[in-house]
Amino acid sequence: MTLRQHRYANRAYHLAAVLMFVALVWQLQSCAATKVAKARQVSVDVHAVLAAVDDAERAFSESPAAGKWNTEAYAQDPQCQPTAPQPGPCRSRHAVFSAYLVKALEAGKALNEGVRAVPVSSQAKADLATVSATLETLTGIVQGTLPPGSTVSVALTAAKDGVLRILPLFLE
Amino acid sequence: MPLDPVSIGLYLDLAGKAYELFARLRQGAQDAGATDEQLAAITLDYDARIARRQSEGQDPDNG
Numbered sequence: 616m617t618l619r620q621h622r623y624a625n626r627a628y629h630l631a632a633v634l635m636f637v638a639l640v641w642q643l644q645s646c647a648a649t650k651v652a653k654a655r656q657v658s659v660d661v662h663a664v665l666a667a668v669d670d671a672e673r674a675f676s677e678s679p680a681a682g683k684w685n686t687e688a689y690a691q692d693p694q695c696q697p698t699a700p701q702p703g704p705c706r707s708r709h710a711v712f713s714a715y716l717v718k719a720l721e722a723g724k725a726l727n728e729g730v731r732a733v734p735v736s737s738q739a740k741a742d743l744a745t746v747s748a749t750l751e752t753l754t755g756i757v758q759g760t761l762p763p764g765s766t767v768s769v770a771l772t773a774a775k776d777g778v779l780r781i782l783p784l785f786l787e
Numbered sequence: 788m789p790l791d792p793v794s795i796g797l798y799l800d801l802a803g804k805a806y807e808l809f810a811r812l813r814q815g816a817q818d819a820g821a822t823d824e825q826l827a828a829i830t831l832d833y834d835a836r837i838a839r840r841q842s843e844g845q846d847p848d849n850g
Contacts, residue, residue, distance in 0.1 A: 713843060
């Protein structure tokens with residue numbers, strides 16, 4: 616191999632190494648950027664379903680059909696159970712629903728804050744799990760009181776389905 | 788092997804192009820997902836909804 620050929624071979628090797636490094640970093644950056652965008656979209660979707668549940672229940676509780684939903688004591692209210700540290704009077708289903716919905720909204724807000732950070736905080740996954748669990752609790756509160764076709768039931772079902780679809784993607 | 792000025796210039800040029808690619812990818816990620824402004828608006832909406840529910844006089848569940 617002549618000196619010129621040796622120089623060209625060296626340059627080719629160096630160039631190939633640089634291009635491989637560039638391609639590797641590009642792929643890593645692309646993966647990281649995709650995860651961030653996906654996490655942010657999760658927060659947008661979670662907010663949308665929680666807002667739908669909030670709006671549906673509020674509209675129902677303000678309607679003439681609410682009746683007992685707003686006034687009748689909810690026997691399964693944890694606050695009025697004898698085993699509670701300070702058993703108190705039972706609240707209405709609307710009041711208990713509000714309390715748990717606030718928990719879901721707070722978890723959704725924490726999730727929203729978590730996905731704004733890069734990389735996405737590990738707490739964000741726990742917050743999404745909290746939203747999912749609280750939606751199950753809310754479903755239990757409306758069961759037996761509201762018909763399956765009610766706007767609140769429909770919103771809750773859509774919210775649960777949506778979050779359950781999102782959870783595996785978010786945990787990747 | 789020591790690098791000659793021509794090679795160094797070539798590598799610097801490649802590095803510059805790589806930086807441009809990364810900047811475009813970062814911008815692309817921000818365009819694909821929710822923007823910071825959208826997420827900030829969502830936080831404000833959460834605050835409003837929580838405040839409205841809590842102003843009804845419901846205490847947090849202690850159970």
